[in-house]
Amino acid sequence: MGREYDQIRKQLAVNIRVLRGQKGLSQEAxxxxxxxxxxxxxxxxxxxGNPSLLVLCKLAAILETDITELMSED
Incomplete structure (x- = not known):
C-alpha cells in the first residue's frame, strides 16, 4: 500500500504542476x-504534502478538471 500511495502522490504532484502551468497560474495565484x-x-x-479531499476538490475546480484527472497517469 505504501508504494502505491507514493506513486499516486507523485503523479498528483506532476499533474497539478502541469495543469497549473497550462493555465498560466503561479503557485501564489x-x-x-x-x-x-x-x-x-x-x-x-x-x-x-498530503492534501485533503476538500483541497483536491478546490484545486480541481480552479484547474477546470476533476479529481480523477488530478491523479491519472496521463
Missing part, C-alpha cells in the same frame, strides 16, 4: 484562489 498557503501548494507539487 493557485493558492490564493483555493484559499491556501503558497507553501502548501509547493508541498503538494513536490509530493510531500
Amino acid at each position: 493557485l493558492a490564493l484562489s483555493a484559499d491556501l498557503d503558497r507553501t502548501y501548494i509547493s508541498q503538494i507539487e513536490r509530493g510531500v
Whole structure:
C-alpha cells in the first residue's frame, strides 16, 4: 500500500504542476484562489504534502478538471 500511495502522490504532484502551468497560474495565484498557503501548494507539487479531499476538490475546480484527472497517469 505504501508504494502505491507514493506513486499516486507523485503523479498528483506532476499533474497539478502541469495543469497549473497550462493555465498560466503561479503557485501564489493557485493558492490564493483555493484559499491556501503558497507553501502548501509547493508541498503538494513536490509530493510531500498530503492534501485533503476538500483541497483536491478546490484545486480541481480552479484547474477546470476533476479529481480523477488530478491523479491519472496521463
